[in-house]
Amino acid sequence: MKYSEADFLALYDSEADVLYRFLLLRTNDHERACDIVQESYLRVWRALVSGTEIKQLRAFLFQTARNIVIDMYRQDARRETDSLDRFFEEGGELGDDAELHQYDQLDIERVRELLAELEPPSYREVILLRYALEWTPKEIAEALSVSENVVSVRINRAIKKLQSQFHI
Amino acid sequence: MNTFETQLKKAIERVTLPASDRARVRERLLAEIADMPIATAMPRHVYSLSVIRTQLKKTMPIALLIALLMSGGVSYAAEGTLPGDTLYPIKIHVNEGVRGALAGSDSAKAKLEVDLLNRRLVEAEQLKNESRLDATTTLVLNQEVRAHRSRADKHLQSLEDHHNEDAITIGDELELRMSGHSSVLRDLGFEDGDDDMQDDRGGDRSEGGTTTTMRSEGRGEGEGRSRGEHTILERSASTTIDTQKNGADVRGEREEEHASQSSRREQERGGRGGDDEGDDEEDDRPRGLLPVTPPVSASIGGAVTITPPTSGSVTTYTLAQIATHNSASSCYSAISGTVYDLTPFLNGHPGGVSAILSLCGRDGTALYMAQHSGQSRPQSMLASLRIGTLN
Numbered sequence: 284m285k286y287s288e289a290d291f292l293a294l295y296d297s298e299a300d301v302l303y304r305f306l307l308l309r310t311n312d313h314e315r316a317c318d319i320v321q322e323s324y325l326r327v328w329r330a331l332v333s334g335t336e337i338k339q340l341r342a343f344l345f346q347t348a349r350n351i352v353i354d355m356y357r358q359d360a361r362r363e364t365d366s367l368d369r370f371f372e373e374g375g376e377l378g379d380d381a382e383l384h385q386y387d388q389l390d391i392e393r394v395r396e397l398l399a400e401l402e403p404p405s406y407r408e409v410i411l412l413r414y415a416l417e418w419t420p421k422e423i424a425e426a427l428s429v430s431e432n433v434v435s436v437r438i439n440r441a442i443k444k445l446q447s448q449f450h451i
Numbered sequence: 452m453n454t455f456e457t458q459l460k461k462a463i464e465r466v467t468l469p470a471s472d473r474a475r476v477r478e479r480l481l482a483e484i485a486d487m488p489i490a491t492a493m494p495r496h497v498y499s500l501s502v503i504r505t506q507l508k509k510t511m512p513i514a515l516l517i518a519l520l521m522s523g524g525v526s527y528a529a530e531g532t533l534p535g536d537t538l539y540p541i542k543i544h545v546n547e548g549v550r551g552a553l554a555g556s557d558s559a560k561a562k563l564e565v566d567l568l569n570r571r572l573v574e575a576e577q578l579k580n581e582s583r584l585d586a587t588t589t590l591v592l593n594q595e596v597r598a599h600r601s602r603a604d605k606h607l608q609s610l611e612d613h614h615n616e617d618a619i620t621i622g623d624e625l626e627l628r629m630s631g632h633s634s635v636l637r638d639l640g641f642e643d644g645d646d647d648m649q650d651d652r653g654g655d656r657s658e659g660g661t662t663t664t665m666r667s668e669g670r671g672e673g674e675g676r677s678r679g680e681h682t683i684l685e686r687s688a689s690t691t692i693d694t695q696k697n698g699a700d701v702r703g704e705r706e707e708e709h710a711s712q713s714s715r716r717e718q719e720r721g722g723r724g725g726d727d728e729g730d731d732e733e734d735d736r737p738r739g740l741l742p743v744t745p746p747v748s749a750s751i752g753g754a755v756t757i758t759p760p761t762s763g764s765v766t767t768y769t770l771a772q773i774a775t776h777n778s779a780s781s782c783y784s785a786i787s788g789t790v791y792d793l794t795p796f797l798n799g800h801p802g803g804v805s806a807i808l809s810l811c812g813r814d815g816t817a818l819y820m821a822q823h824s825g826q827s828r829p830q831s832m833l834a835s836l837r838i839g840t841l842n
Contacts, residue, residue, distance in 0.1 A: 288484050295480060303468035313472075320468065321476045325483055332487045394462040414460045446455040 286331055286340050294340050295324055302348055305415035308398075309352070319355075323348040345416075352416075353426050397445050406441035413438055533574050533581075534588040558617040561606035565625045568599035572632040575639055584638060593639045600625075766790075766839030770814060773841075777812020783838070784810040786819045791836040814841070 299320055306316035326347045330337060337343045401407050405427075412423045420438065424431040468476075532539040575592045578584040603625055610618035629636065768783070768790045776783035782793045793807050800807045802822070810818055823829035 288488075291484070292477075292480070295477060299473060299476070300467045303472075304463060304466040307466055308463065313469075317468070317472045317476060321479055324476070324480050328480065328483055329487070394459060410459070411463075414463045415466075442456050442459070445459065 286337065290340060291324075291328060291331065294327070294344055298341060298344060299324075301415075301417060302344075305352075305411060308411050308415050309355070319348070319351055323351055326351075345418075348416075349418075349422065349426060397448055400448060401441065401445060405437060406444065409434060409437045410441050410445070533578055533583065534591045557606045557609045557613075558615065558621065561603050561610060561617070561621045562624075564599045564603035564606060565621060565628060568596055568603060568625070569628045569632075571595045571599065572628065572635055575635045576632070579635060579638060589639055593641070596636075596639060596641070767842040768839050769842045773814075774812045779804070779808060779811075782807065782811035784813065784815040784819075785841040786810075786815050786833065788841045789833075789837055790839045790841055791833055792838045793836055796832065796836055 302320045302323060303316055306319050307313060310316055310319075323344060327340070327344050330343065330347075398407050398410065401410070408427070409423055412418045412426070413420070418426070420434040421431050424434045427434070571592050575584060575589075575596075578588055578592075603621075607618050607622050607625070610621070768785070770785065773783045773785055773790060775781075776792075776794075779797055780794070782797060784791055784793055793810060797804050797807050806822070809815075819829075
């Protein structure tokens with residue numbers, strides 16, 4: 284499958300938000316999230332130019348982003364502190380630049396609070412991967428090196444926990 | 452998905468990339484696109500531009516080529532590339548092709564070829580420094596160097612024939628370039644043909660059964676060292692080497708040729724004795740360049756297809772000779788009395804590399820028959836790889 288520059292730009296226009304969303308919630312660093320979005324797309328472009336066989340452009344983009352995210356996990360593991368945990372532990376706020384629609388602000392604030400209180404950290408992780416990045420449980424399982432079953436269970440429990448707290 | 456889950460998802464979805472950053476990143480991507488246009492994207496080997504090369508020779512108007520060169524962009528970007536880079540074919544086939552088309556006199560042409568040859572050698576050194584001098588890039592550069600050398604020699608010969616003094620100047624420059632890069636020349640699979648290195652030729656290699664080839668009249672007799680032992684270059688249709696000489700004894704011919712050429716040139720300069728006039732047939736073979744062991748399996752990755760000679764060969768091999776070709780870099784096998792060079796097929800085998808490797812350097816009849824007895828496709832594949840018969 285040959286992709287044109289237009290295809291590539293269309294991919295940017297349609298998917299940049301999804302990537303950014305996840306990365307922002309994951310890193311709580313607006314600049315870093317933007318950088319990684321950019322880096323992901325640059326890698327896709329270079330792959331296209333180099334003639335790499337790409338069947339599905341979107342799938343390739345997310346595979347690329349996934350690799351970057353996995354690298355992030357490894358770095359975090361080395362630091363022995365999960366950045367998201369640290370963020371919430373330090374009472375961090377979402378970046379000012381995050382463009383949140385005014386009328387939705389409360390919702391996302393509430394979600395953020397709930398996520399902050401959500402324990403253990405692995406629950407947050409699967410929630411973000413599942414709902415911000417829209418990975419399938421299988422993809423999450425691969426990235427976290429756990430079984431798909433564990434991921435499904437984790438998502439279920441995380442949702443239930445969030446839900447119970449939401450209605451408190 | 453329950454309501455809460457939906458709400459959660461929706462809440463998360465409301466986070467979007469701010470417009471200013473969205474525009475900034477987009478601009479960065481556009482800049483990247485401008486720098487590296489996808490129009491040049493193509494498989495990573497230089498043979499993909501053979502069409503352009505053919506066009507260059509046949510129909511493309513020179514004015515268009517000049518426009519192409521002058522317009523910068525792709526052509527300009529290609530100039531700094533190395534073998535293995537995407538734009539490298541543009542550089543050597545388009546950019547340099549234009550230079551070739553613009554070079555008028557034999558002097559200019561000879562000089563250009565020397566320049567380009569030097570350029571290839573510099574590239575080889577660069578690649579080597581970057582540890583990118585692998586089988587494929589080695590093969591590409593080997594062929595290019597050989598082609599430039601061959602063409603330079605042709606133009607130099609023509610200059611000599613016309614008693615043009617440029618022949619000496621340019622010839623000297625050629626020698627200088629070659630000797631200045633003798634180390635990387637060896638890496639490319641050449642051996643420096645300068646006097647002090649000439650004695651190295653033949654001796655050790657004839658035992659290894661790698662390169663020494665038979666003289667035409669001796670072909671097929673004796674020990675059958677000829678066909679499969681040609682360097683890949685000699686087997687490649689794209690080189691300009693006179694294929695009729697395919698079976699010639701490289702060593703002997705090289706010496707004669709060297710002598711004859713130095714004699715011609717010495718006569719011009721009135722230098723040391725040039726009375727040993729060797730054969731006087733016209734010879735395009737690059738002087739001073741000797742094929743040695745083929746660069747480690749030029750067929751790696753299947754990027755390069757080498758077609759061994761298929762007909763007219765009556766070369767015979769002994770099992771001892773075949774036994775020296777027992778690896779992925781050179782894999783001969785005898786099957787039912789016929790000898791095959793399976794090297795190019797290693798990665799093409801549907802049943803995997805290891806099945807072929809188990810045939811290398813031995814009589815593979817039993818193994819082959821056990822797997823493919825009576826099958827026509829394997830048989831026709833084999834036929835294309837035939838290099839001789841078992842003695």
